[in-house]
Amino acid sequence: MSPQPSLIWFNGKIVKSEEANVNIMTHAIHYGTGIFEGIRCYDTEQGPAIFRLDDHIRRFFQSAKIYRMNLGYTEEELKDAIKETIRRNQIRECYIRPLAYFANVQLGIHPREVKIGVAIMLTELKLYLGTGKVGIRAKLSPWSKIDNAALPSMAKGTGQYLSSYLSSHDARMDGYDEAILLDKNGFVAEGPGENIFMVKDGKVYTPSLESPILAGLTRDTIIKLLEKENPVIEKRIGISELLTSDEAFFAGTAAEITPINEISGYEMKSSEEGSVSMDLRARYFNLVRGRDKNYSHWLTIP
Numbered sequence: 001m002s003p004q005p006s007l008i009w010f011n012g013k014i015v016k017s018e019e020a021n022v023n024i025m026t027h028a029i030h031y032g033t034g035i036f037e038g039i040r041c042y043d044t045e046q047g048p049a050i051f052r053l054d055d056h057i058r059r060f061f062q063s064a065k066i067y068r069m070n071l072g073y074t075e076e077e078l079k080d081a082i083k084e085t086i087r088r089n090q091i092r093e094c095y096i097r098p099l100a101y102f103a104n105v106q107l108g109i110h111p112r113e114v115k116i117g118v119a120i121m122l123t124e125l126k127l128y129l130g131t132g133k134v135g136i137r138a139k140l141s142p143w144s145k146i147d148n149a150a151l152p153s154m155a156k157g158t159g160q161y162l163s164s165y166l167s168s169h170d171a172r173m174d175g176y177d178e179a180i181l182l183d184k185n186g187f188v189a190e191g192p193g194e195n196i197f198m199v200k201d202g203k204v205y206t207p208s209l210e211s212p213i214l215a216g217l218t219r220d221t222i223i224k225l226l227e228k229e230n231p232v233i234e235k236r237i238g239i240s241e242l243l244t245s246d247e248a249f250f251a252g253t254a255a256e257i258t259p260i261n262e263i264s265g266y267e268m269k270s271s272e273e274g275s276v277s278m279d280l281r282a283r284y285f286n287l288v289r290g291r292d293k294n295y296s297h298w299l300t301i302p
């Protein structure tokens with residue numbers, strides 16, 4: 001069994017987790033001024049393999065650019081840091097959390113002097129959504145997805161996740177496993193930390209990137225998997241279309257491919273044997289676990 005990941009890469013050094021601390025006056029704690037990524041490393045026959053590391057780090061730098069954060073490291077340096085953190089923790093499978101934050105110790109929204117802190121944490125993460133049985137229940141959230149004109153949905157800014165917290169908490173309070181957020185015009189956007197797909201008459205749909213959603217890498221993986229045989233249709237999706245679809249599923253690094261069996265009382269056949277969702281789920285696991293050689297370029301061995 002792998003040991004618990006107890007070492008953190010913190011501003012250029014590997015330290016014990018209890019030594020990776022910040023001051024309570026830190027800007028990021030008060031104003032949500034941080035950016036992050038979520039990446040998975042899978043145990044494969046070739047050893048631990050990080051899924052789509054290059055793309056995740058590219059997105060991390062894009063988030064930094066939007067929030068005008070100079071990380072002080074190159075993409076290559078941070079990729080090496082992630083690989084080193086996995087090696088030093090001697091872990092075979094984990095969730096990887098790179099984080100950058102405004103580290104200045106000073107109150108006031110616009111900091112006079114900007115200092116950026118960067119950390120890489122690992123954690124064990126098996127199942128992110130649901131209780132173990134395949135297929136979950138989702139609730140249409142009373143909270144709308146923040147509009148792009150207010151906060152850029154293409155960036156993973158820590159403060160943006162207050163909205164995700166509100167919606168997922170509301171869903172769980174009502175006994176559901178996860179929330180689905182609509183945009184300000186009532187079209188389907190995404191989950192609090194996942195993109196959403198629906199299947200109708202064998203065709204696969206997902207909200208287009210004009211919607212206020214994250215350009216998820218799992219979303220992109222599904223689009224590429226289906227490119228030739230049954231291209232995913234990217235469009236605006238209304239609630240009635242979603243509720244009358246045959247199947248729906250969440251797609252995200254943490255959620256992987258999670259079939260949705262019910263949305264706010266409307267039942268779906270997403271986790272039934274032979275469903276498109278279950279087929280994609282199996283193909284996704286095959287791919288991330290290094291069993292589909294067509295996609296081995298997406299795996300990085302640390």
Ligand SMILES: Cc1ncc(COP(=O)(O)O)c(C=O)c1O
Pocket residue numbers: 038190191192193194195213214215216217218219251252253254
């Ligand atoms: C709001 C949001 N949407 C979608 C996703 C899925 O993105 P990815 O597949 O790149 O993990 C995430 C997770 O990072 C997210 O936080």
